[in-house]
Every structure is written in structure tokens, then in C-alpha cells.
Amino acid sequence: MKLLTISERLGMVNYRNQGKSQATPHIKVNTDICNSTCQHKCTTMVCPANCYTLDEMNKVHFQFEDCIECGTCMFACDQGAVKWSYPDPENGRGVNWNFG
Amino acid sequence: MDDKFDCIIVGGGIAGLSAALTLAKANMRFLLIERGEFSGAKNVSGGVLWGNDLNRLVPNYWEEEDAGFERFIKHRRLTFADHESSFSLDFKSAHYEKPPYAGLVVLRSKFDNWLAGKVEEAIAASDFPEESFIATNILVEEVIKENGKVVGIRAGEEQFFADCVIIAEGVNNLLTRQIGLQDDYVPADYMATGIKEVIRFDQKVLEDRFQLKELGGMSNEFVGASITNGIEGGGFLYTNRDSVSIGLVLSIKDMREKLKKSGKSIYDVLNDFKKHPVVAEMIEGGEIVEYSAHVVSMGDMRVMPKEIYADGVMLTGEAANLLMNSGKAIQGMDYAMHSGILAAETVVEAKKAGDFSANTMKNYRAKLENSYVLKDLKNLQGAVHLLHDKTLMNDVPNLVCDFAKQFFTIKNEPTEPTRKLLSRSINKHSSYMDLLKIGLKGAKAL
Numbered sequence A: 001m002k003l004l005t006i007s008e009r010l011g012m013v014n015y016r017n018q019g020k021s022q023a024t025p026h027i028k029v030n031t032d033i034c035n036s037t038c039q040h041k042c043t044t045m046v047c048p049a050n051c052y053t054l055d056e057m058n059k060v061h062f063q064f065e066d067c068i069e070c071g072t073c074m075f076a077c078d079q080g081a082v083k084w085s086y087p088d089p090e091n092g093r094g095v096n097w098n099f100g
Numbered sequence B: 001m002d003d004k005f006d007c008i009i010v011g012g013g014i015a016g017l018s019a020a021l022t023l024a025k026a027n028m029r030f031l032l033i034e035r036g037e038f039s040g041a042k043n044v045s046g047g048v049l050w051g052n053d054l055n056r057l058v059p060n061y062w063e064e065e066d067a068g069f070e071r072f073i074k075h076r077r078l079t080f081a082d083h084e085s086s087f088s089l090d091f092k093s094a095h096y097e098k099p100p101y102a103g104l105v106v107l108r109s110k111f112d113n114w115l116a117g118k119v120e121e122a123i124a125a126s127d128f129p130e131e132s133f134i135a136t137n138i139l140v141e142e143v144i145k146e147n148g149k150v151v152g153i154r155a156g157e158e159q160f161f162a163d164c165v166i167i168a169e170g171v172n173n174l175l176t177r178q179i180g181l182q183d184d185y186v187p188a189d190y191m192a193t194g195i196k197e198v199i200r201f202d203q204k205v206l207e208d209r210f211q212l213k214e215l216g217g218m219s220n221e222f223v224g225a226s227i228t229n230g231i232e233g234g235g236f237l238y239t240n241r242d243s244v245s246i247g248l249v250l251s252i253k254d255m256r257e258k259l260k261k262s263g264k265s266i267y268d269v270l271n272d273f274k275k276h277p278v279v280a281e282m283i284e285g286g287e288i289v290e291y292s293a294h295v296v297s298m299g300d301m302r303v304m305p306k307e308i309y310a311d312g313v314m315l316t317g318e319a320a321n322l323l324m325n326s327g328k329a330i331q332g333m334d335y336a337m338h339s340g341i342l343a344a345e346t347v348v349e350a351k352k353a354g355d356f357s358a359n360t361m362k363n364y365r366a367k368l369e370n371s372y373v374l375k376d377l378k379n380l381q382g383a384v385h386l387l388h389d390k391t392l393m394n395d396v397p398n399l400v401c402d403f404a405k406q407f408f409t410i411k412n413e414p415t416e417p418t419r420k421l422l423s424r425s426i427n428k429h430s431s432y433m434d435l436l437k438i439g440l441k442g443a444k445a446l
């Protein structure tokens, strides 16, 4: 069967508050830590929604909009860079699973 | 109405809803708060709800036209795979057709919502139909303590008070950490990520492919390095009515160490699993309708909170990391259900005794210790540790597939004695010594 890319997969996710232009971020990442002391940069590989990415200069960037609230980065980051919380139901992003 | 509830439940997943249903039937006044738009909107599982605790909560649920579940388990399969073969333990029985069923395949968005409906019905039938509530779309931000005792919660500007609080917030347990029962940072060591797709088929195609009759369904677990790219964990495939749930459970710590080397991301590992020749044939022609993921505990008790109760508060379900992963099944939902029921029973006792301090809350631990939840968790820790064992996870699947290939291949040549075939496979993929060690560990663990 056809295998999907990550953007095709995320395209199927039913995100909340998509109409709102400015959603409040629910996860804050101190990328200064990512780009100085962190050796493994593992969140760029373990995040199932590709919210942590590396650019050509090997610098870590984070965006919360595609986050599917799985919690992985909260455990995976052992460098203290991730401040994790749940999205605000009114003003945050986050998911509404159709199947779960 | 008194301005204080008997109990506030945080989280309307399986643990929270099971507690709520038990409280409603016991005529308690409670408030359940769920952050999702509805119960289930935020929840992901494989998943099979094992055992028959549901029958305790909703007697004869199977008599309902559509009781929230997809299929009952009639056919179980545990598959060991190498890169091209599979060797399965396969068990199917008409015995499983009779309710109460041994396991139910569920999709949480639907199942939790159905269970929430049962709670609403029970509230309506209770002595306080106007005084217990399920409130959705509200995020609890803080557990309020007074003089060291939990007395309520805060959501935004609003505060609600109760004699006690049941925390049923799931594995991403921010509130459990906030009240100090677990450390602020929980390391990845005993945690996994479950990643999954729901793939839809024409129902007839699905039923023919998996030989499903009526609501009978199949559960298939997969073990082997070629299933998980060598990462600690395993695969699953469960049949829903007109779709399958397929995915992997992968150790976060092991991914941190191994993904970099392979240059892959977690979702590539899922694609590799789907490409495995044995798996690819099972899902051929389907249409992906959802991609999802969620953290899941691995059943190692070392990650559990320091205590599962304190003055005015109890932890249930995966908020307390109550989960068993024995390799042949993941049990998180039944543990959530059972712990939710027991916590609610403790609330009823506390109300009777007029004491919601740790002195009564500790009965919750005692009940859990006496139940299959903590008994199994304690007794099967050896089996859980065994799942981290390289010999078992990598060598054994390769070995059995290699042996089976030789055993089942008929070549029009003189056949070698089976003993010799086995010995060759063992020496190729492992050693008698390693197998002996695993055998001894296994015997001790079970």
C-alpha cells in the first residue's frame, strides 16, 4: 500500500482552532540549549509530528502548530529545554481525534 | 446544594469515567472535568480493552445495539518476524464468542464518548441528578491544597472545591508532578511512544482477509528487530469493524540512542514496519484515515509515582503509570478502569467515615494491592525486564524464523534431522548459552 510522508499524515489530523490566526503556544522550547549544549538533538527524530526540525546549519527550530499532544518530547529531552503543557481549549491548538 | 462536591475527577479517559460511573451509582455528588471537546477526543490506544471489568460497570453491555466497541477478540496471534518471514503462535476459539468477552477492540474517540454517556445516564438515575456533572472543554491548571491537604482544583479563573480529588489525567501527568507525587522531570527510561494509523477497508474485504465473522475480531502482536528497526518495543495490528489499527510501541530512550545512527525519524520506522513483507500483505489496498501518537508507560514499576495517594487525593490509571506490557498484550485500559473503580469505592468509604485524609485514602492502595493490577505488576516485573533483553527481542525471532524456514521447506533432497536444523539455527543467531540464560530468566520471571 502507499506509504505517506509526514506532511500527508499530518494533513489528516483534525486540529483545533484552525480558524484562529494566533493560537497560544502550549510548549515552549529554549532552543539556545538545543543549539549549544545538546549533543543528541533527539527530539528532531522522536517527535511524531516533526515539530522539531534541523536546518542546513544543523540548528534546531521548534513550532507548536503541528503538535499532536503526544508527550514524547517532555520525556525525551533530558536537557531541560522543553517546557510542556496542554493547549488551552479556547485559544490553543491541539487535536480532536476522530478515531484515537 | 452545598458548594462543595464529594469528589472532583480530573480527566475523562477510562480511569476517570470508570471512577465517575462508580460514584454516580453510589449516589455521590461529583464533578468530572475533561479538557477535550468530548471524552475520547484527546485519547489514543492500540487498543484492546482486556478482561471483563466493563461488565461490572455496564452490566450486559453486549446486549446494546452499539456498545461503543469495534469487535470482541476471538482470534489472537503473536508473531515473531525476521526480515522476510514470520512465525506465529495463533489461537482462535469459539469459546471466545460467548459474552462476557475476553477482550474488546476499541477506538477511544468513540468508546470513551460512549462510556461518558453511561455516566450521564447513571447521574440521571442517581439521588442527585442535578448535582453531579461532566464538564468538557475545560483544562484543570492547578490542584489546590490547604494545610497540606488537597481540597479542590483551579481552571482559569474558576475554583472548585471537594472533599477529595481523583487524578485521572493519563501518562502526561502534570498535576501529579505539581502536587509532588512524581518528580518534575520524568526521564525517558521506562517510557515509550505509541505511534499508529487507522487504515480503512471495505468491510467485506476486511472480513474475508482476516476471516472475521460478525463482531469477532483479531489481535496480532509482533516481535523482532525487523519490526522495530532494532529499537526496543513491538508492533500491533487490531481489527476494527471496517478498519485496522496498526502501529508500534517504541522505547523513547532507545530511540534517542538508535535513531541518529539510522538517520530515521519515528514515522520512518512506522513506514518500515508497514513495508515488512508479512505486514504489507495484511494492509494492502486500505486507505489511511488517521495518523496518531501518544506516550505510553512500559510497565516498569521503577517509574511509578512515589505514592498513589495523599491527603484528599488519589492517582488512577496511567497518571500513576499503572500499565502492564508483558509482550503478549498491553494492559493500560483495564488497569485504568480497575483503578478508577477502586478509587471511587474508597471515596464512598471516606464519605461514610467522614475522613478524607491519607488515613482513609491509603485503603485505595490496599485495594489495588489486593487486585490483579498491583499483583500482576509486582509478579511480572521480571517479564517486563525480559522485554529489554536483546537475545529475546532480536535473536529469538531470527532463530525461530530461520528454523521454521528449514523445517517447512521441502526440497527433494535427503532431509536433515530436526535436531540438527535446530542446532544450526541456534548457533547462527544466538548460542545455547544465551538461550539457557534467557530460559532461566524467563522461568524466574513467570
Ligand SMILES: Cc1cc2nc3c(=O)[nH]c(=O)nc-3n(C[C@H](O)[C@H](O)[C@H](O)COP(=O)(O)OP(=O)(O)OC[C@H]3O[C@@H](n4cnc5c(N)ncnc54)[C@H](O)[C@@H]3O)c2cc1C
Pocket: B010, B011, B012, B013, B014, B015, B016, B033, B034, B035, B036, B039, B040, B042, B043, B044, B045, B046, B047, B048, B049, B050, B138, B139, B140, B141, B168, B169, B170, B171, B175, B193, B194, B195, B196, B247, B248, B249, B293, B294, B295, B296, B316, B317, B318, B319, B323, B330, B331, B332, B333, B334, B336
Ligand atoms: C499506541 C498505543 C497503544 C496502546 N494499546 C493498548 C492496548 O491495546 N490495550 C490497553 O489496555 N492499553 C493500551 N494502551 C495504553 C492505554 O491507552 C492507556 O493506558 C490508557 O488510555 C490509560 O487510561 P487513563 O484513563 O489513565 O488515561 P487517558 O486515557 O490518557 O485519559 C486521560 C484523560 O484526562 C484528560 N486530562 C489530562 N489532563 C487534564 C487536565 N489538566 N484537565 C482536564 N482533563 C485532563 C485527557 O484529555 C484524557 O481524556 C496503548 C497506548 C498507546 C499510546
Ligand code: SF4
Pocket: A029, A031, A033, A034, A035, A038, A039, A040, A041, A042, A043, A044, A052, A060, A076, A077, A078, A079, A080, A081, A082
Ligand atoms: S533534546 Fe532537548 S535540548 Fe536537545 S534538541 Fe531536543 S529539545 Fe533541544
Ligand code: SF4
Pocket: A027, A046, A047, A048, A049, A050, A051, A066, A067, A068, A069, A070, A071, A072, A073, A074
Ligand atoms: S508533544 Fe509530541 S507532537 Fe507535540 S511537540 Fe512534543 S513530541 Fe512533538
